[in-house]
Amino acid sequence: MTTTAEIVTFRLKPDTDTAAFVKTAQGLMPFLTGTGDMIARTLSCDADGLWTDHITWTSRTAADAAAKAMFERPEAGPFMALIEPADMVMRHAVVHLRPD
Template sequence: MTKHVIETVTFKLNDGISREEFAQAAKSMNDFVTSRPGFVARRLSCGDDGLWIEHIEWADMEAAKAAAAAIGSVESNKSFLSAIDGSTVKLYHTELEVSLN
């Protein structure tokens, strides 16, 4: 059986972008993410230090990598992507071992 994949991305925002502005931009990506084959769930959180953490659960690695490859080609994702300080981005794809909802 293929294990689900968790895509974890950590990053900080560019100077001048408020938490509220970014949260709104993140919501504008919902249609892209939910329409991708293999999408299961998405969570986005931010710590007091300004570090954002996004977790997206995918049905398999192929779905995760295909979505990651396509994200920059969609116009509605531009405000989300342009708010992120690219030098701070760390991306991980890991297999899900334990989940409790």
């Protein structure tokens, strides 16, 4: 299997409280870690308000399965409700170097 990075960029809906959004994002962690396939996750935001959710998975298959299952999870609803859907872009990349 090939370690895979899932990189999702997005913007929040207007007037979304950053701290509330981060707390909502944290609420997804039990599901993500519970898959047994998530290696790491970082969530960042640049000065222009573009967020990046970067998750490292054990494989592309695991990333795809988690993405599909996430939308069936009740805790995903509040998270997705704060994101502008038109601004969301998801991509995957093979990881060639990572800290161990």
